[in-house]
Amino acid sequence: MIQLDAITKEYRQGSIRKRVLDAITHTFEPGCRVGILGANGSGKSTLLRLIAGTELPTRGSIRRTRRVSWRLGLTSGFHGSLSGYENLRFVARIYGENPKGIVRYVEDFAQLGDAFRYPVKTYSTGMRARLAFALSLALHFDIYLIDETTAVGDPSFQKRCRDELQNRLKTSDIIMVSHSFSTLRQYCTHAAHLSGGRLGPVEPLPEAVRRYQEKTAS
Amino acid sequence: MNRPFQDLSPPGRKGRLSAAFQIQARVIGALILREIKTRFWRNRFGYLWAFGEPALHLLIWMGVFHALHQNRSAIHGDHPLHFLAMGIIPFFLFRRVAAFMSRAISANQALLDYPLVRHIDLMLARFLLESATMLAVGFIAFLILGQLGIAGPPRDLLGLLEASGLLILLGLGFGAFNAVATMLSPAYDKVLAASWRVLYFTSGIYFLGESLPPAILRLVSFNPVFHGIEAFREAYATGYQSSAATVIYPLVWAAVLLLLGLIMERAARHHLREA
Secondary structure, three states: OEEEEEEEEEEEEOOEEEEEEEEEEEEEOOOOEEEEEOOOOOOHHHHHHHHHOOOOOOEEEEEEOOOEEEEOOOOOOOOOOOEHHHHHHHHHHHOOOOHHHHHHHHHHHHOOHHHHHOEHHHOOHHHHHHHHHHHHHHOOOOEEEEEOOOOOOOHHHHHHHHHHHHHHOOOOEEEEEOOOHHHHHHHOOEEEEEEOOEEOOOEEHHHHHHHHHHHHHO | OOOOOOOOOOOHHHHHHHHHHHHHHHHHHHHHHHHHHHHHHOOOOHHHHHHHHHHHHHHHHHHHHHHOOOOOOOOOOOOHHHHHHHHHHHHHHHHHHHHHHHOOOHHHHHHHHOOOOOHHHHHHHHHHHHHHHHHHHHHHHHHHHHHOOOOOOOOOHHHHHHHHHHHHHHHHHHHHHHHHHHHHOOOHHHHHHHHHHHHHHHOOOOOOHHHOOHHHHHHHOOOHHHHHHHHHHHHHOOOOOOOOOOOHHHHHHHHHHHHHHHHHHHHHHHHHHHO
């Protein structure tokens, strides 16, 4: 369960203060697979970063009783001069997992072969993304946060990502941001509309999409 | 569903606290292993540099002393190299801890993508690693000087540990303050660079408090590191009694700086996580 209690997020740019999220209160119950709809700049990604805990709300509080992922596909947390293996072990350790088990899963899934032993700074963007994606699946989060990216790498690897993620829906929940309705349909059962810094009610996906399209058309 | 939670609500306050400490302990443990690798193993000379830097300063000051024909120690009966080592090694104990901690947040920004990693963990990991490293460096350095017949065994081992502890705590205070302050203001780095220089020349690396005129001694006594180094010499050297060294004054500095650093971190936490 994730409880958002009146969270407000403001960014300051010099003397200008911009309120991106405005006192949002919402509870994501276990079993939820929620998409968040909204125009560009409506604060969807900010909301995900707050839920992940990467950033903190200006006011209000967030309570998590289950393990929440970082945003899927994120690769910035790797240290360039450490090898793929070393980076994996580090993340496994901070999450209290057995490094060996994590390494085995990622080796199998990401299939980077010898590259695991090289410093991550020698990786291509695609290789980094594969490593990060496999790692976030290896850690078995209870709730996955997805910011558009449901798959990375070349087409065959993308298929692996999607299949594995689909599989994961049996045991894990998802909160995702996407502009593609077809992607949302694949992973979500419900959706809510974020606009003007407020999160609308969570509705079954077809209704939410219909209402969203009506609103944006008018 | 028996995996560790990110943060726990029930059961009860006590369970939550101990779970939080467990998480913090394993995060700091993982960070220390990572820092060891990036600091020392990325470059095979990393460990060497831990000794090399103080040794280099030792040699430079030996050269200066030699050029000034000051080839005798300010402390009667002590080898000049021992005299300098008793200044430089404790100084580097302070400085390395402080300097390494000063970059704890700025060098690890990317890690904040993992919500489990907090600023304070970054600082603590660097503090623990660097104080342990520098204590080992100091121990080995004096062991070598002892084998060469330059330094004898310390007069007062407990006092020596106390002085070292004092300098480490000063390093902790300075380091915590700097780590946050450099993130808040880019101009602070310039202040910091200047203050390293002032500290280097006023901490009593190459002079004794006793050898200074009273007016200068009063001025130098404002430097908390000077107190630590005087205490170190007093505990090590035979027959040196410092009239200037106090314990309370540097302790207050360490405590105030640490507190300020933590308060600034708490106040600016939102901002620091956005950077």
